[in-house]
């Protein structure tokens with residue numbers, strides 16, 4: 001039976017690099033996903049930088065998103 005993939009530092013770096021390459025982004029914004037009320041940090045070792053977008057009107061709904069990304073559907077998380 002196959003086991004879960006390794007998530008040591010080298011593996012995490014490779015995953016991060018690949019996800020960055022696969023997710024579109026333009027310029028830097030101050031209103032970043034990390035501060036958005038629709039950003040759900042993922043569990044596990046990738047969760048320090050990546051979350052899932054749960055905004056039904058956002059282009060990234062149901063996708064992983066980098067904490068420093070942004071979209072026009074951003075809404076500030078007052079509880080941050």
Ligand code: SF4
Nearest residue numbers: 033036053055058071
């Ligand atoms: S992609 Fe947009 S709506 Fe989704 S978490 Fe990031 S800023 Fe919020």
